[in-house]
Amino acid sequence: MSAETALERAEELAERLLPDRTPKRRMLVIVNPYATTVSDRLRNLVVYALQSRYSVEAIDTEKRDHATQITREAAREGYDVVVAFGGDGTVNEAANGLVGSETPLTALPGGSTNVWARTLGIPNDVVDATEHLLRMADEFQPFPVDLGRAGGRHFVFASGVGLDASVVERVDRHPLRKARYGSWYYAYAAVDIFTRRYLVKPPHVRVHADGRTQEGVTVIVQNSDPFTYFRKRPIRVTSGAGLTSGSLGAAVLKSATPLELPTLVPRLLSGRAKTVLRHRQVQSLGELDSLRVEAIDDRPFPVQVDGDYIGEFEEIDFSAAPAALLAVA
Secondary structure, eight states: OOHHHHHHHHHHHHHTSOTTSOOOEEEEEEEOTTSTTOOHHHHHHHHHHHTTTEEEEEEEOOSTTHHHHHHHHHHHHTOSEEEEEESHHHHHHHHHHHTTSSOOEEEEEOSSOOHHHHHTTOOSSHHHHHHHHHHHGGGOOOEEEEEEEETTEEESSEEEESHHHHHHHHHHTOHHHHHHHTHHHHHHHHHHHIIIIITTOOOOEEEEETTEEEEESEEEEESSSOSEEETTEEEOOOSSOOTTSSSEEEEEEOOOOTTHHHHHHHHHHTTOHHHHHTSTTEEEEEEESEEEEEESSSOOEEEEETTEEEEEESEEEEEEEEEEEEEOO
16 A cells, blocks of 8 residues: 555544544554654644544654653553554564553554564554544453563564564665565565675574574564564464463574575475474574573674674573463554
8 A cells, every 4th residue: 555545544534533532542653753654744633533532642753762761651651552553563562662561552554564463463554543443442451472582672473583683784784675575675685695605604603592503594473473574474483482471482594505595485484393403503592591692603693583683792692471461452
């Protein structure tokens, strides 16, 4: 859907709502103005529509981790719900600010993928999602969901070490290409980085999990399913992960050779984790409470959480955080 069509539909939605209806709950909308589909006009229309059922305040994020600061304050002030209006990075920051609080989190899709929102059953179209949040006011039932933890950072759906994180770091350096080409630019970056860096001398890591060790070049850790989406197609990599499973799922890509990419990509696009995990270079680590990843060749490895690149590490611990966040959808 084009931005113009979304705006027209948002205007129609706003016009048929009752603006004088008594708001029921305090809602804070955290807006990432740099997200793929977010504009000032769309932001204002969405807020206007939500005001028919909620007492709404909206704040734009201004810098990295700003959403975390805002949501911590929102929890202290007793807001009934926080809405992350942006992509998965905005959701991640908001979740980190609400961990352990009584304030639930929900989302409006404003990014290129919106994994967590779609996992919760929130429509990927912003106007449909706004209508969804309006209907939610009649049956407002927060529920606990799990988070994962990577070092000092929580994540809502997945984290990656190695190739996956390198792709995220590349894409984040080119926001205009990300906004214009979406999943196709991620795919291009993955192929380019794989052939240029991971076929030559990738950083090697060792994973310690449940008394076992496994060496490889990429590690995927999931808190929920799927790992991500390629347009409308879910990408599943591990088994055992779920928003209420109480555990993480993890898998390791053991090596990168010229023969692996052509055989691995169709399995990833199949939408079935079992198909991916049967690949000769993919090792499932099963359901885990925790795991540790460490560098084994004196080279730090890149890490991403929820599509947000967080830097290079020589070692990092992952752990499950059951029921660490309240959500509503």
